[in-house]
Structure formats: C-alpha cells, structure tokens
Amino acid sequence: MKPERSIRDLVSDVLKELERLHYSEGTRTGYRRFYRRLIDFADSAGEKVYSESLGNRFLQSSYAFNLDNYTVSLHRSFRNEARFIRVLGDYQLHGAILRRRTTKIPYQKTPQFAEVLKSYYEECGRRNYSYQGMRARIYRTELFIDYLDDHGITSLSSLTGRQVSDYIRTVAGYHRKSISAILTTLRSFLTFLHLAGYHERDLSGDVPRLRQPHYPKIPSTWSHEDVRRVLASVDRGNPNGKRDYAILLIVTRLGMRAQDIKEIRLSNLNWTTRNIEMVQHKTKQRAHYPILDDIGWAIIDYLKNGRPKTSSPHLFVRHSAPFEAFGACANLHHIIAGYTRRAGIRLRTGTSWECTP
Structure with missing residues (x-):
C-alpha cells in the first residue's frame, strides 16, 4: 500500500481484508470502533494520512502508552490497542495483515500451496521433530505462506530472493529470539523447496543469520536458599499444592526435564528399587532417577490426598475436568514461574533449577 493514501481509505481496506480472512464479527467490531476514534483524533490534528507517528500520538493521548516504550513486552491491558495500530501500519507498508495467530476458519489457499505444505509436513515427520517443535515449525511456515498468498503469489x-527479503522485513519488530526462530524455519522450508523440486534454486542463502547470545551447555545453578524459598512458598494443604510440591522437588533434586516429568507414569515408579525408570523424551535413552526420601513422601502424599480419581496412567494430572495428563504443549513454566514470583525471586535467563552442592 502507498503511504500517501488517506487514513479513511486505509482503514476501509483493512476492515475489508479482516472480513476476507474470516475474522469474527465481534473482532471486526473492535477494530472498527478503535479506528473511528483514531480517525477522529487525526481530524482534530488536521492529518489526513496515517503515519507511525500519528498512531503513537493517538495511543499516548488515549491510553497513556506508545509502541516506542513497549518494544520488548506489552502489558495485557494494551495488547488489543497495540495490535490494532500494528495491523494498520503493516497493511500500509506491506499490503497484508501479518497474523500473529491463525484464524479459526482458515481461508482457502491455492492447491499448489496445499500440496507443498503437505509434503513439507511429511518431511518434518520423517526428521522426527518433537510434537512441540513440529507444531511451531508448521505455524511459522503457514505464516510465510499466508504472506505470499496475501500478495498474490x-x-x-517463481519465488524470488527479493520477495523473501520483503517478508523478513515484516518481522523486524519481533523479539530477537522470535526472529531467530522464524529465520531458521524459513531457511529449512526454502531448502526443502529446492531439494523437493519446487524451486530451481535454494533461496535459503538469502535469509540472513541473526547472532543470538549463547548460553553455556552447563547451565548456571540456583543456590540452596533460592530453592528453599520456592519450596517453602508452596501451600501443601490443598491438592494443587501437593502436586506442585512433588513436581518442584523432582525438578530441583533430580534436574529432570519438564517433558519427562509430564510423562512419568505410575508404572515408572519402582518402589522396590526406589527409582523412577523411564525413557527420556528428548534423548530416547532409558534413564533411572532415584526416588529420594523427600520426593518419595511428596509423591505418596499426592497420590493419597491430592490426586483426583482418574483412569489416567500418568502420575501428574490436571486438576480441572477432564482429569487427564498435561497437554502435549504444556511446559510447566506457569507452575515454576508462579512459585518463583511468590517466593520473591526474580527469574533469570539461561539458568537451571538444580541445587548447588
């Protein structure tokens, strides 16, 4: 879209595009109301063309914040307003609404895109990506395909390096970690297109590499005092607390990965040898974790007094119906982070939860 177009025309085109992309009527009503207020603000300022500066001034005047001050994270109270402004800017610059989430009713893609995506998904399956990794990779690939479809490709x-570069510019405002993940997926997909015969050239070389801070393979550790404070913050008088306390003990005492904790089954508990015997999710190697005294008593307390009645074979289950194992994409972060905040400890990047000796 050309920047000199009037704000009214720009808003009209954005609303039409939202409808084409099957955004719900309620969502479009929210956009419509917000843009009416923005147009009124522009009229009062004597401006007829939308600009990033105009959007920021409107946010500052109406909501006491602007996007310049929230480049890393945004309080949930402002997320809708920030999204409305970003959509307008994205459409003005790129002629497309760059979706951060897929819609409930996806619009019909061209048959060739459907064929390519199916082939790529099958290739990812052959590479034995984890469920979470596969899900994230597919999501990021679909966003790229959506961008191409929106631009009539x-x-x-016939995809060109210039078109790839244009797409990369649309994610420039994301967090560095997100950009790195998007670029990695994009390189993988472009290489696949070449190897599978969908493109005569491997365009992955046109995708820049983003330098990311590297954390050492042996992570830093938390002090006994920090771990003690986190464990002490758990209310063990209720079922959730009994479950969470057992989980936190396994994390802090054994250093077990969250995915492995979720997959512990009752049959993995060998009380005779006092071991948790299981195949690790990531390495696919069999491992034995000792059931230390405090871990054992915490598990027993949970099984007797906290775990809901359920036929699930997993040790730890959800405490809201249906009483099943944690979902495949649940990483238990909310449990660990919640008790960390409750204990008054600030989360640090790149750290593990094992105690120092």
Whole structure:
C-alpha cells in the first residue's frame, strides 16, 4: 500500500481484508470502533494520512502508552490497542495483515500451496521433530505462506530472493529470539523447496543469520536458599499444592526435564528399587532417577490426598475436568514461574533449577 493514501481509505481496506480472512464479527467490531476514534483524533490534528507517528500520538493521548516504550513486552491491558495500530501500519507498508495467530476458519489457499505444505509436513515427520517443535515449525511456515498468498503469489517456483527479503522485513519488530526462530524455519522450508523440486534454486542463502547470545551447555545453578524459598512458598494443604510440591522437588533434586516429568507414569515408579525408570523424551535413552526420601513422601502424599480419581496412567494430572495428563504443549513454566514470583525471586535467563552442592 502507498503511504500517501488517506487514513479513511486505509482503514476501509483493512476492515475489508479482516472480513476476507474470516475474522469474527465481534473482532471486526473492535477494530472498527478503535479506528473511528483514531480517525477522529487525526481530524482534530488536521492529518489526513496515517503515519507511525500519528498512531503513537493517538495511543499516548488515549491510553497513556506508545509502541516506542513497549518494544520488548506489552502489558495485557494494551495488547488489543497495540495490535490494532500494528495491523494498520503493516497493511500500509506491506499490503497484508501479518497474523500473529491463525484464524479459526482458515481461508482457502491455492492447491499448489496445499500440496507443498503437505509434503513439507511429511518431511518434518520423517526428521522426527518433537510434537512441540513440529507444531511451531508448521505455524511459522503457514505464516510465510499466508504472506505470499496475501500478495498474490500463487507459484512457489517463481519465488524470488527479493520477495523473501520483503517478508523478513515484516518481522523486524519481533523479539530477537522470535526472529531467530522464524529465520531458521524459513531457511529449512526454502531448502526443502529446492531439494523437493519446487524451486530451481535454494533461496535459503538469502535469509540472513541473526547472532543470538549463547548460553553455556552447563547451565548456571540456583543456590540452596533460592530453592528453599520456592519450596517453602508452596501451600501443601490443598491438592494443587501437593502436586506442585512433588513436581518442584523432582525438578530441583533430580534436574529432570519438564517433558519427562509430564510423562512419568505410575508404572515408572519402582518402589522396590526406589527409582523412577523411564525413557527420556528428548534423548530416547532409558534413564533411572532415584526416588529420594523427600520426593518419595511428596509423591505418596499426592497420590493419597491430592490426586483426583482418574483412569489416567500418568502420575501428574490436571486438576480441572477432564482429569487427564498435561497437554502435549504444556511446559510447566506457569507452575515454576508462579512459585518463583511468590517466593520473591526474580527469574533469570539461561539458568537451571538444580541445587548447588
């Protein structure tokens, strides 16, 4: 879209595009109301063309914040307003609404895109990516395909390095970690297009590499005092607390990965040898974790007094119906982070939860 177009025309086109992309009527009503207020603000300022500066001044005047001050994270109270402004800017610059989430009713893509995506998904499956990794990779690939579709590109065989670069510019405002993940997926997909015969050239070389801070393979550790404070913050008088206390003990005493904790089954508990015997999710190697005294008593307390009645074979289950194992994408972060905040400890990046000796 050309920047000199009037704000009214820009808003009209954005609302039409939202409808084409099957955004719900309620969501579009929210956009419509917000943009009416923005147009009124522009009229009072004597401005007829939308600009980033105008959007920021409107946010500052109406909501006491602007996007310049929230480049890393945004309080949930402002997320809708920030999204409304970003959509307007994205459409003005790129002629497309760059979706952060897929819609409930996806619009129909061209048959060739559907074929390529199916082939790529099958290739990812052959590479034995984890469920979470596969899900994230597919999501990021679909966002790229959506961008191409929005720009009228119907044949991947004619894709150019310039078009790839144009897409990369649309994610420039994301967090560095997100950009790095998007670029990694994009390189993988472009390489696949070449190797599978969908494109004569491997365009992955046109995707820049983003330098990311590297954390050492042996992570730093938390002090006994920090761990003691976190464990002490758990209310063990209720079922949730009994479950969470057992989980936190396994994390802090054994250093077990969250995915492995979720997958512990009752049959993995060998009370005779006092071991948790299981195959690790990440390495696919069999491992034995000792059931230390405090861990054992915490598990027993949970099984007797906290775990809901359920037929689930997993040790730890959700405490809201249905009483099943944690979902495949649940990483238990909310449990660990919640008790960390309750204990008054600030989360640090790149640390583990094992105690120092």
